[in-house]
Amino acid sequence: YFEVLQFQRLADNWGEDFRFEKERGSERQSLRLTLNCLDPARLLAERQQALHSLTAFSATLSPPDWTSRALGLGAEAVFRREASPFAASQLEVFLATDVDTRFSQRQQSLPRLAELLLAWLAREPGNCIIYFSSYRYLQDCLALLQAQGLERLRPCLWVQQREQEDAGREQLLQQLETRRDVVALCILGGVFGEGIDLPGERLTSVVIVGVGLPQFNRDTRMLQAWYQQRCGAGFEYACLYPGMQKVDQALGRVIRASEDRGRALLVDSRYGQRQYRELLPPWWNYCA
Known part of the structure; x- marks a missing residue:
């Protein structure tokens, strides 16, 4: 029951960036349903709209266009690369x-x-x-x-x-x-x-x-x-x-x-x- 309820809650986020998959299992009358989020950028952007500000930092945030797109950051996001602290x-x-x-x-x-x-x-x-x-x-x-x-x-x-x-x-x-x-x-x-x-x-x-x-x-x-x-x-x-x-x-x-x-x-x-x-x-x- 609770697994079905959780699946239903996830399905409330449905959009064009989701895929619904259905496949037969190995056992008779077995069916597997999968809700696959291809791209979480839309959902991340919705959460970020409730924030006053957001700072994301890592040594592996390149290239900037891919990172911004994947994290759902808006066009106003500022990308800055600092010099490595190591020689x-x-x-x-x-x-x-x-x-x-x-x-x-x-x-x-x-x-x-x-x-x-x-x-x-x-x-x-x-x-x-x-x-x-x-x-x-x-x-x-x-x-x-x-x-x-x-x-x-x-x-x-x-x-x-x-x-x-x-x-x-x-x-x-x-x-x-x-x-x-x-x-x-x-x-x-x-x-x-x-x-x-x-x-x-x-x-x-x-x-x-x-x-x-x-x-x-x-x-x-x-x-x-x-x-x-x-x-x-x-x-x-x-x-x-x-x-x-x-x-x-x-x-x-x-x-x-x-x-x-x-x-x-x-x-x-x-x-x-x-x-x-x-x-x-x-x-x-x-x-x-």
């Missing part, structure tokens, strides 16, 4: 553009990717997190890394599980605090890609495999079609900008204080393209 020399970012991580090319590029990651771990001391765009991609690469001696190179290996429990999260945080030889394989955009603070020697390098684009499924297609119709930028608003925001957030795990130093490796052929490069934080040093 560019604190983080060196290397670009490996010879590896194609697109879904259709992943199996062919896995050997080169594994070679690159092992070389990075052999060269870069200290704790390292390697981010992958999907759990399947992580597992495929992990199998190849282990076959080539990853655990001899870095015996302290931690792998994010598909359904990660809180105990596993705390285990990784404890290892990063007490050890200096950890390599962790995590999902880009997940709990370990944002919202964790790892200052000092807890994390000295990250590797980001891919550009963070979402899986191209039915939901992504609906969202892309919506933004294409509304502002003529379907791919950018639904895929490119959210994906590169995940990359920016993961990069931000390394430098958390004025005395921190670290390195990062971005792996994808698309980092050689302007539309991706210009979305990276401008305050770091990038080395091809």
